[in-house]
Amino acid sequence: MITLNLLHPIESTPIQTWKFDSEPMIRIGRSGDNDVILYSSVVSRYHVELHRHSLYWEIVNIGANGTYINDQQIDKERVQDGVIIRLATTGPKLQILLDASESMTPLPPRDAVTSPTSPTKPSEGRATVMSRKLM
Numbered sequence: 001m002i003t004l005n006l007l008h009p010i011e012s013t014p015i016q017t018w019k020f021d022s023e024p025m026i027r028i029g030r031s032g033d034n035d036v037i038l039y040s041s042v043v044s045r046y047h048v049e050l051h052r053h054s055l056y057w058e059i060v061n062i063g064a065n066g067t068y069i070n071d072q073q074i075d076k077e078r079v080q081d082g083v084i085i086r087l088a089t090t091g092p093k094l095q096i097l098l099d100a101s102e103s104m105t106p107l108p109p110r111d112a113v114t115s116p117t118s119p120t121k122p123s124e125g126r127a128t129v130m131s132r133k134l135m
Contacts (some may be wrong), residue, residue: 002026002050002057003097004036007084014095026050028087028094029063042088050079050096057098058087 001021005014018036020026028036031045040048044063051058057079061067065088067074081098 001099002052002079004028005095005097006038007093009092012093024052036094038087038092040087043093044087047087057096059083059096060068063087065089065091076077078134 001019004018004020004026006016007013008015008026020035023035026036027034027046027049028038029045029047030037030039034046035086038058042065047061047063047065048067049060049062051060059067059069059074059077059079061073061075067088068089069077069083079096079098082095084093084095086093
């Protein structure tokens with residue numbers, strides 16, 4: 001299981017949480033067809049994707065304003081349990097929590113091939129729409 005916590009912009013405490021059990025990909029952005037929808041002017045319609053691999057999760061930036069970890073812009077990065085990502089330089093922050101089985105897995109060999117995964121059904125894993133604008 002993977003858990004995403006939207007953090008309060010000042011206090012860094014969770015203000016909304018999404019949990020996903022078996023989705024192969026989680027899409028985050030402003031558009032209504034994302035799994036996690038965040039209404040913020042700096043968040044792209046399709047901003048970031050989380051991809052499940054056989055032994056780990058990966059963050060993939062697809063947004064125009066970038067995705068950041070520790071104020072460093074990333075394109076792709078393996079998810080570490082508890083990591084906090086920021087959408088754009090001034091956008092919302094999300095903390096990513098992994099269950100024990102996914103946070104303790106080793107890196108796969110460089111020549112490992114992962115099999116393609118099927119897309120989720122539209123009704124599975126949909127998150128609640130944020131009703132307030134975040135800065």
